[in-house]
Amino acid sequence: MINASPDLRQQIEAQPFIQPRQGLRSSPIEGVMLTGADVDAIAGLLHLRERQPFTVYGSDRVLAVLEANPIFDVLARDCVRRERVALNAPFEPRHVDGSACGLEVELFDVPGKVALYLERGSSPADLQGEPGDTVGVEVRARGERLIYIPGCAQVTERLKQRLAGASVVLFDGTLWEDDEMIRLGLGPKTGARMGHMSVSGDKGTMAAFRDIPVRRKIFVHINNSNPILLDDSVERRLVMKAGWEVAYDGMEVSP
Amino acid sequence: MINASPDLRQQIEAQPFIQPRQGLRSSPIEGVMLTGADVDAIAGLLHLRERQPFTVYGSDRVLAVLEANPIFDVLARDCVRRERVALNAPFEPRHVDGSACGLEVELFDVPGKVALYLERGSSPADLQGEPGDTVGVEVRARGERLIYIPGCAQVTERLKQRLAGASVVLFDGTLWEDDEMIRLGLGPKTGARMGHMSVSGDKGTMAAFRDIPVRRKIFVHINNSNPILLDDSVERRLVMKAGWEVAYDGMEVSP
Structure with a gap:
């Protein structure tokens, strides 16, 4: 709901990337991967309630939280598909027209905690x-591997093995110190209590990544x-x- | 979560009104009046989850919806008070320090519908x-009366009587035509199906207000x-x- 003054309209018309590509309300978003059920991971869905078809992908646990909460019914079932994804099992998301998107995606468990309000x-x-x-979330295409982990309580040996050799890692940068x-x-809470390891310190993220070979490392969720x-x-x-x-609004990442 | 480049920091420092007044995260919001349980009325509460004390005022029906939905528990009970307000009964909201705020407020029922997802x-x-x-919501102070009705299915005789003589009315401007x-x-829905009367037409808002004396009339919720x-x-x-x-972002209203 904006008040489109002539000036604003000129600005919008000069920036075709913020205009819908189809109809009055389309968005280029065809799939949403959920990494948890906390408000910062799922509340954005409420802004996508404009009857544009897309698919919400998530673990059993996370989709069960959506199922149990009527507010997410604003995403009409005949329009927004919900697809349960098994952990550690690669799948290929599809465009809304059913065609292949050319990406291989895998969800995997990381040390964390239940959502605050649960x-x-x-x-x-x-x-x-x-x-x-x-x-x-791990995304693979053309031999490149991008790994997205916005919340993580600990870098375990198992996680290190997955991270090793990734083209790009986007990682939990919530706090500098616990x-x-x-x-x-x-x-009143420490980072550990909130399920986030800190960036600095002996047990922090920078230390944990010191011996993991990764081409690009980017802090997100700061x-x-x-x-x-x-x-x-x-x-x-x-x-x-x-x-x-350090990620910033509007950042685009190519491997 | 912003990336505060030096330019952005200068801009922020030049605009004291967007800086917190106390501490790092305060907001001037001390009370929120809920006018319904639809997503556009309540989802904004999720953005106020920064442990700043304030009070949420609402009808029994609307607060029952919040109570039944665990996602609103992100507003910590020891910090954000919920206060049930009887319809048609004036009350005086208080500052978080308990002092009087000098406003008299009254919630009243208007023709509408249940929230979409309910x-x-x-x-x-x-x-x-x-x-x-x-x-x-009717707000009274120093003999002035402001009435806020962001969703309304019909202007009844009873509602006309309340509106008559108001200093300012902010009214449902959702649609031009049904x-x-x-x-x-x-x-696929008409305005009537969504609980909104239209601005234009014989049964529309402009026609309904033609014989109601009101000093300023402003369309909101457009x-x-x-x-x-x-x-x-x-x-x-x-x-x-x-x-x-026609209201716009950042509009300030004085009677």
Whole structure:
């Protein structure tokens, strides 16, 4: 709902990439891969309720959360397909017209936790959840491998093996330090309590990736308390020195 | 989650009104009045999950929808109060520190329908819902009366009586014509089926308001298919000629 003043209309007309390609409301999104059931992973679906066909792919666990929540019925079933995806089993997403899209995709479990609003206790077992609560996505095409992991509590040996040799890894960059939110007075929880390992430190992400061969490493899912967001911060220089990039709105990635 | 380049930081620093007033994440929002349980009325709550104290006010019916949906538990109960408000009973919202805010507020039932994703049938009785499913808000201060009705299926005699003499009315401007969505290929539903009267026509909003004395009348909740959004449209000229204004992002209203 915008007020299209003549100036704004000129701007929109000068930027064909923000115009729908078909009809008044189409979007180029034909598939959505869900990596968890937390609000930051699923609330965006509510903005896609314009009767444009697409497919939502997710683990049993994550799609069960959508099924149980009536608000997601705003995505009409005759229009938006939901497809359960087995973990560790490659599949080929299809265009809405049924044709092959040329990508091979695989969802895999990563250490994490259940969604905040689904917590039923605070013991480690309660919080850890089940396989499929937090997943990563691997996308393969033309011999290249892109791996997307927006939330991760720990880089295990198994995960290292998957990451090794990837063309591009987009990885959880939520916090710089585990107690950052507490120190800044933003909340009572550590990163570990929220299911996120930190970027810095001996057990942090930069350290964990030191011996994993990956062509490009990019931090995503960066909390606004994390100083790597600032172009001129010491912390930004440190991650760059360690071979990392920091994602930004509108970033396009080619391998 | 923004990438604060030096340019962007300068811009932000030059605009103090978009900076938090207290701490890193405060917002000036101390109260949210819910006018229904549809996604466009409640999904914005998910963006307020930053542990800033505020109060959500709503009818029994609307708050029951929040209660039944675990996703809204991201608004921590120890931080975000939920207050049930009786219809047609003025109350005085309080600041989060408990002090009076100087406004008198009243929620009142308006003709509408149950939220889209809560429809359990398509008979008129199923769709109409119960009192409190669709409400308007009247705000009074210093002898002025502002009335906010973002969704309305019909202007009844009772509603006319409430509107008469208001300083400002912000009113449902969803569609220009009842069959607009169908004609443009955006969906199969009429405005009436969605619980919205249209702006134009014999039974439309402009006609209904012709004999209601109101100082300022402003269309809000305007669908992107409604031509009154365009500054240079014939339809915009017609609503202006009838004494209406069209709301825009960032609009500030003083009586």
